[in-house]
Each structure stands twice: as structure tokens, then as C-alpha cells.
Amino acid sequence: MIDIQFSTEVRDAKDAGRPIVALESTIITHGMPHPQNVEVAKQVEKDIRDAGAVPATIAVIDGRLHVGLEPEQLDALGQAKGVAKLSRADMAACMASGGTGATTVAATMIAARFAGIEVFATGGIGGVHQGAETTFDISADLHELAQTPVTVVAAGAKAILDIAKTLEVLETLGVPVIAVGQNEFPAFWSSQTQFTAPLRMDDPAQIARAHRMRRELGLPGGQLVANPIPEKEQIPAEELAPIIAGAQADAEAHRITGKDVTPYLLQRIFEQTEGRSLTANIALVRNNARLAAKIAGELCVSNG
Structure with missing residues (x-):
């Protein structure tokens, strides 16, 4: 043990x-x-x-x-x-x-x-990186969600990722992706995106019931609860898009690969947004922690 x-x-x-x-x-x-x-x-x-x-x-x-x-x-x-x-x-x-x-x-x-x-709060999950069709750079987070029975509360996937491919892999792996309070799948610093979430639940008790039902059905894996960053704290996706593209081009030019890609991109985005990305990051982590506590409370009641 x-x-x-x-x-x-x-x-x-x-x-x-x-x-x-x-x-x-x-x-x-x-x-x-x-x-x-x-x-x-x-x-x-x-x-x-x-x-x-x-x-x-x-x-x-x-x-x-x-x-x-x-x-x-x-x-x-x-x-x-x-x-x-x-x-x-x-x-x-x-x-x-x-x-x-x-x-x-x-x-x-x-x-x-x-x-x-049974419940874990984080900022954003890893996923399929841009250009993964040639680099095969896909985060282990996705496979973990498919096999480990923990409900993960995150502000969606990090905006530096290929979100369309990330959602596709999650679907293939059978991971429930649940948006909270909206139909769109959020992208970390931005609450609104062009991507529709497969599921929507607005009540922590309902999310807890879904977690428990997966256990009762004997289904492996957990749930991804996509909790959008509060609107007043977000950085709009259209503002971030050219900044992210520039950071990714820099990473490619400097041959940044593997585990070094994400921290490099986040640092470049921090610099280009004059620190606003970090302020938003802190806000979304706190928001996720509060929701996760509510879900854990509901699970505790139902398990008792």
C-alpha cells in the first residue's frame, strides 16, 4: 500500500x-x-x-x-x-x-x-496541443480523466491548446464534459468560445449525482466540469487570439518542445497582456475552488 x-x-x-x-x-x-x-x-x-x-x-x-x-x-x-x-x-x-x-x-x-x-479543483486541463498531428503532443490529463474516477473542476482547457481536437479526444475517451451556467465550452481566460459543450449542468447537486451515477454504473473515469471564468475577470478570446498565435510562433522558432511548451507560452502571454493573464488565472482558480467545494459537499451528503 x-x-x-x-x-x-x-x-x-x-x-x-x-x-x-x-x-x-x-x-x-x-x-x-x-x-x-x-x-x-x-x-x-x-x-x-x-x-x-x-x-x-x-x-x-x-x-x-x-x-x-x-x-x-x-x-x-x-x-x-x-x-x-x-x-x-x-x-x-x-x-x-x-x-x-x-x-x-x-x-x-x-x-x-x-x-x-472525489473532487479536484484546478485552473485548466491540458489537452491536444496545436500541431499535434505532427508532434503528437497530447497531455496525459485526457487519458487520466478517462480512467480515474475524480470529478475535475476547471475553467475548460487552456486557451493555448487545440480545443476542437481536445474535445474530440475527450469524446472518444468517453469523458463527460459538463459546462456550468452556459452552453459554450470555456477556454481558460475566456468564458465565451465557438465550441459547444456536450453537456450542461448548473446545479452542484446534479453534478454530484452524475458522479455518483457513473460509479454505480461501473463506468471508469471521472468528469470534466467546465466552469467559466467570471465575466468581469475574463480576457476576451478575440483579444487573446493574436497574442497566443505570436507566442506559439515564438515557441516554434526557438524549438521549444514537450513539457517546456506550456510554461513558455504562459510566460509570453503574461508579458504580452502586461500581467492580466495571471490576474485572470488567479480569479478562475478561486472560482473553480468554490464550485468544487459545493460539489464535494453534495457528494458528502449523498455518500453519508
């Missing part, structure tokens, strides 16, 4: 049967500079508590899987250097070698399943 190190708060919540929401840790180690990274992480945790659930930030520290971080651990992770970025392919190797790594969407889902946590 995997030796999971639960934080005191998460352990107490599990013992009491309280709702818990998983959180990834790459936003801390790879998302923004210190101390802003720690401040945002603590704010997102507070948002979950204020919405009636318990946050469980997940990371691998010195080879041990931590589900929930104590305040001092979160502070230390926020200042750590050389932290690995973990997905399905390298999570086990990091743990086996005693390393420290921050979890992406896929790795957080795996850890949440082991910890018995």
Missing part, C-alpha cells in the same frame, strides 16, 4: 466524514514567483474552507505522497528549487527515488483516488 502522509486538517476531515477538495501543487512551484505563489495557494485553500469543505493540496516531498500540506510545508514548497513537475509517467519514479515533485492534473487525480477524494 502507498504510504500517504495526510495533513492534520485532512486527516480530521476524513475521520469526521467532511467534504474534501484536492488541489494540485504545480501552481505553487511552476505557476508564479514567491511569495505570490504561497499567498495565492493559501487564498484558494481559504476559499474552499469558506465554502464548507477542506482543502487537500497534494505534492511529493522527499519521496512521500502528501495529501494536504501543513502551513510550513506549503511555505517551504513555495521556495524550493529544482522541484520536479509530476504527471502519470514520472510520479512513481520521483517517489521511488526520494525526490520532491509538484503534481499536475493527472498526478493529482491519481493521488486523490488513492486518498479517497
Whole structure:
């Protein structure tokens, strides 16, 4: 059995049967500079508590899987250097070698399943990258959604991706894609897009019932809940399109590939939007955390 190190708060919540929401840790180690990274992480945790659930930030520290971080651990992770970025392919190797790594969407889902946590809040999922027909650059997040029974609340897919192909792959893999409050599938910094979501549910209780029904039917995998960024915080898609295209052209010119593509593009977009992309990113993560807490609360009631 995997030796999971639960934080005191998460352990107490599990013992009491309280709702818990998983959180990834790459936003801390790879998302923004210190101390802003720690401040945002603590704010997102507070948002979950204020919405009636318990946050469980997940990371691998010195080879041990931590589900929930104590305040001092979160502070230390926020200042750590050389932290690995973990997905399905390298999570086990990091743990086996005693390393420290921050979890992406896929790795957080795996850890949440082991910890018995059914809901996970993140920013945006990975997906099919532009030009994937030649590079085959497709995020492991999509296959994780198809096999790991965790409901993932995200602001859609990152806008730097090929969203049409991402939705096509999700459909092929049998992943429910549920838009909240609108018919369009959101694209991270932008709530409105040209893409229609396959499903729409506006009630956290209904989303929780759908999660539970998949379990009762014996269907593998989780759900992607596409929660649009609040309109006042968004950057319109038409404004972002030329900025993203320019960033992608720069990445290609500099031969940026693999795991380096996403952070490179996000940094270029941050620069071109004069920081507005990061402000929007923080707003959408907080918005997703609040919704995830409500869904977890509904699941806790139904499971009880």
C-alpha cells in the first residue's frame, strides 16, 4: 500500500466524514514567483474552507505522497528549487527515488483516488496541443480523466491548446464534459468560445449525482466540469487570439518542445497582456475552488 502522509486538517476531515477538495501543487512551484505563489495557494485553500469543505493540496516531498500540506510545508514548497513537475509517467519514479515533485492534473487525480477524494479543483486541463498531428503532443490529463474516477473542476482547457481536437479526444475517451451556467465550452481566460459543450449542468447537486451515477454504473473515469471564468475577470478570446498565435510562433522558432511548451507560452502571454493573464488565472482558480467545494459537499451528503 502507498504510504500517504495526510495533513492534520485532512486527516480530521476524513475521520469526521467532511467534504474534501484536492488541489494540485504545480501552481505553487511552476505557476508564479514567491511569495505570490504561497499567498495565492493559501487564498484558494481559504476559499474552499469558506465554502464548507477542506482543502487537500497534494505534492511529493522527499519521496512521500502528501495529501494536504501543513502551513510550513506549503511555505517551504513555495521556495524550493529544482522541484520536479509530476504527471502519470514520472510520479512513481520521483517517489521511488526520494525526490520532491509538484503534481499536475493527472498526478493529482491519481493521488486523490488513492486518498479517497472525489473532487479536484484546478485552473485548466491540458489537452491536444496545436500541431499535434505532427508532434503528437497530447497531455496525459485526457487519458487520466478517462480512467480515474475524480470529478475535475476547471475553467475548460487552456486557451493555448487545440480545443476542437481536445474535445474530440475527450469524446472518444468517453469523458463527460459538463459546462456550468452556459452552453459554450470555456477556454481558460475566456468564458465565451465557438465550441459547444456536450453537456450542461448548473446545479452542484446534479453534478454530484452524475458522479455518483457513473460509479454505480461501473463506468471508469471521472468528469470534466467546465466552469467559466467570471465575466468581469475574463480576457476576451478575440483579444487573446493574436497574442497566443505570436507566442506559439515564438515557441516554434526557438524549438521549444514537450513539457517546456506550456510554461513558455504562459510566460509570453503574461508579458504580452502586461500581467492580466495571471490576474485572470488567479480569479478562475478561486472560482473553480468554490464550485468544487459545493460539489464535494453534495457528494458528502449523498455518500453519508
